[in-house]
Amino acid sequence: MALIAGLVLAFGITLADWGIRESYFHNMISSDSYSLSFSALLIACTGVSLLLSPMYYNRLNLPYMDIAAMKLFALAGGICIVSFVNLGLLFIGIELLSISSFVLAGSDKRNLLSNEASLKYFITGSVFSSFLLFGIALVYAVTGSFDVTVIGAFYSQAGGNINNLFYVGMLMIIIALGFKVAAAPFHFWAPDVYDGSPAMVTLFLSTMGKIAAFGAFLRLFNQAFLPVPYHIGILTCIMAVATMFIGNLSALWQDSYKRMLAYSAVAQTGYLLLVIPASGSMSADVLFYNGITYIAASVIAFSVLLLLNQYTESESRSQLIGLAKQNPFLAFAVTVAMLSLAGIPPTAGFFGKYYLFTLAAGAGYTPAVVFAVISSLISIFFYFDIIIKMYTGEAQEQLKMVIPPAYSFSIFVSLIVLILLGVFPGILTGLLQ
Template identity: 40%
Template sequence: MTSIILLTSFGIINLFVGFMKSKRILLPLALLFLLAVLGANLLQWNDTQSYFNNMLTIDNYAVGFTGIMVLSTLLILPFSQRYITEQDDNIAEFYSLLLFSLVGAIMMVSYENLLMLFIGIEILSIAMYVLAGSNKKSIRSNEASLKYFLMGSFFTGILLFGIVLIYGATGSFDITRIAGAAQRAESVEGVMFGLGMLLIVAGISFKIAAAPFHFWTPDVYEGTPTLFTTFMSTVVKTAGVAAFYKLMASAFGASYATWYPTLVAITVLTLLVGNIGAAVQTNMKRMLAYSSISHAGYLLMALIALNERSESSIFFYSLAYSVASIASFGVLKLVTVQRDDETFEAFNGLGKSNPMLAFAMTVSMLSLAGIPLTAGFFGKFFIFSSVIEGGDMIWLVVAALILAAVGIYYYFKVIIAMYMHPAGNFAPVKVSSLVSVVLIIITALTIILGIAPALASDIL
């Protein structure tokens, strides 16, 4: 709860600071705010507290995933230096919206009541609708915002309808009471309960870009300014998956046999669409969008397994994926802004002109592909282990491994462009000291977690 209060307060303070003539103080101030929130969050470890008549509970699960989301935002913000340098009039509003959206994300990982889950989703989503269209001069940004808003509103209605049906079947929004009622759902109430679960699964699947509810993702990711696409791909997905797992494990665990086939179908389709879709892209940003869809599929595998390893697997994978995605989107932002090209050709010769950028991008691509000695390898290993432990879903792991091999193909297209193609007329990419430090930290973290995964895998 301390994190929510601090983020809300800091967001409001940041808006007032934005009235100052110079904008240079905004970035260090926002980073300082996030460091304070991260510290306050860690102080709540092993100190479970409930609020609002048990509608919100801050436990180790909430603290862990909040830590990933705040850390991700802390690593994303340095890439916004260009907004400061160019004296963008709206930079204070951008930072405040990111802080406010984190409030919604924290509510999504700490809810104990479906109403609190809905409020958290709406706080997060509304901020993202605005940020998606923040580049007012870009038609693609305006299109992305409108498409995200319309589709998001539609699926929010579906989610809300599902919540209402669950309330009608159980008489409660509390996930503990719903879990108890799920064991005796029969006849008309049973049908209502099952339909409610199905609608909620569809609503949350949209939020995490799982197929067949992924159709908005490539266009929205491509049109949204890269800084906010990074936030969307990491923080929003982490919050959505963590909320999804908590809901299915705590509220609908007794109905596992009912929702299991649906989620298996969604997972397989997500892996297939994400990996095959990414393999045929020529635009780097769209490739990362389809890649994000495929990673939602890997995360859903742990949810399907629903055993004692699932929680820690999702936590580690979310951390590994978030760190690698921030590096890849960060380098993409630097390259595309200065070379005015979003295709793979924009990375030609980067290995010679900018060795540090190329190395950071290489490590992030290897991690996303699941290559050993990177965090992504153990992320996939823990996910697959949790599924294998179930015993009857080996075929799913085999299918995921085959599709992961497809992932190696499209991730290596970037590496080949950087080291094996000449730069041509492209000049070296300019990188600030702050961004260089952040990329070094991210790269080191990816490698460290790939060598000593126990540093994070045993937290939850």
């Protein structure tokens, strides 16, 4: 409870700081609307995760407090990387986030899969941390600064006449951050980690972890690498499209609900990745909007998973059959979440996709948008399968689900977010200008 209170306080502070633009620690970190809004999002995300935790960990008999601490460390890392000014801090924040994530992934000590996930994450993660470091070094070598504003000024003044090493460094950083957000072909860790980790952690990693990484990714581009070189843009677009297709295609055949959500998370990464080549004026808005939408939908989707875990060992999608009869509210919430993830109006997910597509098309990457559209058709297969399962057929076993208030609350709030943002997307646009 105290933790939650603390988070609420932190959330309040971030909101209270709104409109103040300051930097701290010798310009290592700055508080601006970008950092504040993303920080608030990350805090909220962690808060929900903590809120949902007690029931889950009680069943698993795991030390709830240790895990909560790790989550808070991760949150700290996340806040660092969405607010960084200095590339050094970016690295530190990422490491902070990553190392906590490794631990979290393995937090179900008695579970072999969990251990395996942790190890895989750790090994691959450390490899790609080196990429980040190398990239930062190269950028520093060319520009002579770790400060993104300085780098940005240098780059834009150079106007193309810049040492090629700069681009190599940029690409290195893209690869490293691509790994962090689980973009193809650096996504391989994600399905295994998301699947192997305890469901609670999967939710945390795939929301907080991912959005934080994206926050860093875009912040770096917006501040340092504007305008995005066209080739680099195309490369990221290719990564984005590949990610979508791999995520969506792989999700088709997953019988496990959790694994399907893991691949769905990969696919969603692909869509979000479209903001990177389109960095610039509106991109922060777009990312933020999509972040909220994605988190809200994930919270609902994972809440059901967590609830199911409470009653049954099976994580099969068929557990959802007939859910609508047992619990219409839950089924409705999941329906909205799935529609949102699939990008069907009038849910928030549709507007998010629209926003992304417009951004990418506006930046001149229309073919990528066409591919994105086609891949989202594929996603209908499995998102709608969930809906179909819930509304048709009879449940094999009658689970008398009791939904704890914390769950009801999180689901309800997420639901409101999805619908409200779907109908009035305007309330968030222009927030980060």
